[in-house]
Amino acid sequence: VLGPRFASGMHTVFVEQFSLKREDIFDTNAMLAHLVNALSEALFMLLPFFGVMIVVAVLSSVALGGFNVSFEAMQPKLSKLDPIKGMGRLFSLKGLMELLKSLGKFLLVGSATVALLSASSDELIGLSDLDVDIALREGMYLVAWSALILSSTLIVMALIDVPFQLWQHRRDLKMTQQEVRDELKETEGKPEVKGRIRQMQREIAQRRMMQEVPKADVVVTNPTHYAVALRYDPDRMGAPIVVAKGKDLVAANIREVAAAHDVPLVEAPVLARAIYFNTELEQQIPAALFLAVAQLLAYVFQLRAYREQGGDIPTPPQEYQVPAEVQH
Known part of the structure; x- marks a missing residue:
């Protein structure tokens, strides 16, 4: 949907920003102005893509856990700078699992990228011999297919990672038997204390009855x-x-x-x-x-x-x- 608009915009950027006068090449201010204009136009063209990514990120979060806005994680905490706790998290089982997942994601995306570059190397090299319009069209075609394939790898990772995250979250919510006993003591009190309270209640009721x-x-x-x-x-x-x-x-x-x-x-x-x-x-x-x-x-x-x-x-x-x- 956004491909034709992006291709047209890129064509405009290449034509306008790389068509330089001779005196502009030796003028620092002019070159800086060309660079700023090129970056501004490129950013403007990328805004729809950023908007789509934001919408997808929000919808996926809502689908998994509901709409929940919290700024607590953004609050500065000095405890996060504690190197001892940081090392403990790094070498914990959870930290090891996160490291393995990150390595797996890197290897999967990296392998897909290398495979794409290897398969498209001849076409990429041949773009320099084509006219600008044809080169842009072919380049956008390669970019679209590359984005589709890389997105597919991300979907595969999500299908593996999301169930794992849900399982890990449920496991973290479970309490050990000792934690259950401690919570019962906190909420209902120790058995001997409850017995003493019941005894006092009986004594008060008996005095009132008498x-x-x-x-x-x-x-x-x-x-x-x-x-x-x-x-x-x-x-x-x-x-x-x-x-x-x-x-x-x-x-x-x-x-x-x-x-x-x-x-x-x-x-x-x-x-x-x-x-x-x-x-x-x-x-x-x-x-x-x-x-x-x-x-x-x-x-x-x-x-x-x-x-x-x-x-x-x-x-x-x-x-x-x-x-x-x-x-x-």
Whole structure:
């Protein structure tokens, strides 16, 4: 596409810049002006080729890795002048591979160039015997074919180098097992630290739970292994909620706090286990336990009335209506 324009331009440059007057040959300023004009016109003719190369370079980069503009590589860094690091990069495996690739490219392009010169030597020598127009046309023909063949060698190198670069990039992104462990430690923390954090979280949650025990209406016990604290406000709650629960040592702490704050303790092993295993903290008891807990609260309210007003001592329920599907 650009060949005819380039050939015409070269013809103009040769005709105009090599047609000299006798006095210009001995005039330094005139010869310098001819040289500047020749270089300017040649550069102007080469601009389309440079534009094509820039477009191809940008498109190839975008095709491989997307559009990414970064000026970080252009920033001056004194570390790049470190001779020790430079020698390390030079004698590293990556540096050796880059050296081998550069040698391979040089040998491939050099071999193609030598072959072209050998095959076209007679034609190149014969250009001096031809007219200017014919010589330019034949010369452009040789240049075009040479550029095509050399470009083909570059394409061959790209087909080899690009997959290798992608493979090397993926390999460099991979981490060793030690790097994975180090990263996990940095992101998630050491196992012993995480264990300590979980322990502290449990202690904080337990202290917060113990602060709710004095507000409970009743604590149901196993009597030793399980303890569940319930609170019920008919005006605000649709059903009783569990404010604290625990087993073994935690259950003992709940019983101790409840006793210290005059919260009724009721032994109901089946009901205590059913509430413990079927209800989470700050949640309402399941509907299957409504009847059993209603029996319990009725006794608790009777006990509270007895403490405040006296009278007959209420008797706790002998059996709670706990469905079999929620028993444990």
